[in-house]
Amino acid sequence: MPMLFDLLDISANGKYAKVVINDTSLVFPTLLTLTSTKENDINWLLGDSGKTLSINLPPSSLTQEVSNKKTTIQFVANILMHEPLQVSFVLNNLQKTTALIADRLKIVPPENALVMLQPNINPEILDAVTKTITKYKIRHVGITNFTPLLNTPRKALEFILRLRQLLPLDTLLYLFSPVPHTVVPILSYCGVDAFNSGYVWLATKSGLYLTAAGALPLTQLSEKICSCKICADLPISDLQKALLENNAAGLDEHNMLIYQAKVREVRYALKQKDLRSYVEQNLFDTFTATALRLLDSSWTDMLISRTATWLSTPIYHLTPLSYYRPAVQAFQRRVRERFDILPYKKIVVIFPCSARKPYSFSKSHRKFLEVINSLPKDKQAYIQQLILTSPLGVIPRELELVYPAAHYDIPVTGLWSEEEKAIAVQQLTSVLLKARKQKPIVIAHVSDEYLTLCQEAEQKLKTTFVYTAAGSKPTAFQALANLKKTLLAKIADSPPHQYNKDLEFVRALSDYQFGLGIGEKLFPEPVTLKQKPNQNIFLFKGKNRIGVIHHRTGQLMLTVPMGMALAKQKKYYLKLHGEELKGSTIFAVGVFEADPEIRPSDGVVILNEKDELLGVGVASLSGSDMVSMSSGRAAKVKTKVKSLTKAHSG
Ligand SMILES: [Zn+2]
Known part of the structure; x- marks a missing residue:
């Protein structure tokens, strides 16, 4: 049976690591070697060939690049900082450790150096320790004593994220403490790069049979769950019998396959640039669920700053936790801060969203747009269209192609949770407040739940909306006729106004990308847009092509x-x-x-x-x-x- 190990202590002389296996302490030379194995897995080997500990290493969860070249990582120091050590003791000791690090780095290149540390969220300690690591450009940081923190997700998260915030992003974080495979996705999302596979041996020793979702007591299983090579060849009773005889061969192999599969899936999600979705699919324990909630509410800025603005992959909003995804919060923020209702807009029309994206391609929105386009050309400039939706809140028509507005999918039940309603109302009121000066007429062409939302926004804003589809479907003939009649009446007395729809579109998009007012600077003169279905949109100034908008992401290049x-x-x-x-x-x-x-x-x-x-x-x-x-x-x-x-x- 492979070794059960727990790295508890690494001696500070820098030459040897003391590793406790069961009750026996062993001392290893501290040469850590990164080797890539046949299966394209990268294993981290500690020690010489006879007594090697293997640790699974996914590529850095944030830099996503790892060298396949053989690298030797060398342990240089243990920074003693575990709780409940006194701050003064830790800081005093750090001075001594720093001297040791400086000395060791005379022979070890900093890009190969590794320091060990332990969880502590004291800001003074974290600041001093990370400054030392940054100053010496040490690229590898190992964490021990972490497992107990799985009971206190807030603390676990704060520790990892503060490290991620204070250390350069290309510092690799190795989790030496064994953790269950089910928390690997969320910890990777927080920025841990390497996991100790020791949990496999812990689980095996306790007679646990790992599955993708957790761990089951082997003795209680009456049928095979998995069909890996081990499980396919051995009846479950044989596995159980072997376990009773204290022989876990088979079970350990199965468990390792499950753990490795989880790590590989994380790697795949990282390559797809969508670890977030994978984390949401892995809500198997309270640690993950609690950590995800805390991340979205308390670490928003950090998450957003490291989340891609432009992707083309769909987002599935399957649980309320998806409402607060960084991509969603970032979109809402940019709409609030970088979208403006132009001063000459006299009417704001609110439409309901459609399942098909972009909205303009849906049956319902084609009907809505038909009404708008049937109005006199020289009066259309007065109208601003907004689309009400969950969980993004409000999408100005000009931004309907932008990621994630054209990429989200949510189960459509017609029922909105209180949470969704609150988000939508808040976003709608803040967008409408932008037009406080010109006081536009707000026409809500909505029914059902959307109508309730508009009424709530109406109350908050202390204004009155005009409802053109109340009591029927917004796509009903009568409702559409009512919308047209209302619009015509409201613009009847307004003088003609020049309308360059394409220019408004590209300026709104530029503002969204680069900041309010940038659109006018980038495009001082009118432009026209040309697009064939499912192709990029081209920008023309006269006959000259002057730019392109990526049709899958909505990004202006x-x-x-x-x-x-x-x-x-x-x-x-x-x-x-x-x-x-x-x-x-x-x-x-x-x-x-x-x-x-x-x-x-x-x-x-x-x-x-x-x-x-x-x-x-x-x-x-x-x-x-x-x-x-x-x-x-x-x-x-x-x-x-x-x-x-x-x-x-x-
Ligand atoms: Zn199996």
Whole structure:
């Protein structure tokens, strides 16, 4: 039977690790070797060949890149900081440990160095410890004494996330303490990179048969659950009999397969850039559920800053926990902060959402748009359309292609929970408040639950909406006729107003991407849009193609002229040392300043020290991570500025 191990203590002389196996202490040389095995799994081996401990290593959950080259990681020091040690003791001791680290780093390259530490959420301690790790550019951090924290999710989360916040993103976090496979997804989502497979042996020793969702007592099973090679070959009674005879061979292999499958699934989700969905599918224990709630409510800014703005994959809102996904909260925030109801809009029409996305492609919205388009051309400019939905709240028509507005899916029952209602009403009132000055007429072309929501918003805003579909379906002939009649009456006395629908669209999109008012700077003159079904949207100025909007994500891609305008506004920029761009990758080590608003996948402008535009690209990291990290890719270059036409943006 493989060893049952728990790494309890690593001696501070740096040469040996003391590992406690059952009741026996063993001392290992502290050479840690990263090797990749045949199955494309990466195992972390500790010790010499005879007494090796193996630890599963998924690629970094945030950088998503791990070298397959054989790397030797060397333990350099144990930073003694576990509770309930006194702050003064820890800080005093840290000085001694720092001297040791400095000494060890004379022979160990910092990118191969590993320090151990223990959970402690005291801000003073965390600050001092992470500063030391950052100062010496140590890239590997091992955590021991973590398992008891599974009983206190708030503390566990705070510890891991504070480390993730204070340490550069390219620091790898290794969880030495064994944890159940069911918490691997949520801990990866928090930023843990490597897991100790020791839980397999703990579970096996306790006679537990692991499944994807948890652990079952083997003795109580009456039929096979799994059909892995072990389970297929051995009847369950044989496994049970072997266990009674204290022989867990078979059970341990099955359990290891289940644990490895979980780690592989996490890796797959990371490659798909959607670990969040996988975490929601893994709500098998209270730790995960509690941690996810806490993450969404107390760590929103950090989560959002490291969550991609632009994706093309669908989002499934299956549980109330999905309402607070960072992508959803980020969208709501940008709509509140970066969308404006233009001053000449006299009417706001509220429509219900549709299951089909983007909305304009749905049967119901085609009917709504038919009504709008049938109005006199020179009066349509007065109308702002808003779409009411859960859980995003309110989607301005101009932003219906933007991720995740065109990508979400939610079970449609016609019933809204109190939580969904509250979110939608809050978002609707804050968007309508933008037009407080011009006091537009609000027409709610909605029925059923949507109507209740509008009435709540009406009360909150202390205004009166006009209802054009009450008592029937918004798509009913009578309701549509009523909408048209009402709209015509409201705009009848208004003078003609020029309407460039495409310009409004592209400006609203630019504002959403780069900040309120940026649309006017990027597009001072009218543009037209052209799109064939299921293809990118092209922007034209006269006959010249001047840009493209990605149809799957809804993102406006930056061009050099747009980049120049953006650079002048000091928005979404990153700054590099050097005169020109070499290659198509910008590495974090070269970035010395970046707009903290940048999130992964956002379009960015690349500047040199003199604020000259070198090119435009797409961010791979958040602005602050680009600056703090010393390795890894910060951005992909899309277009370079030819040196002769380099523009000064100052
Ligand atoms: Zn099995």
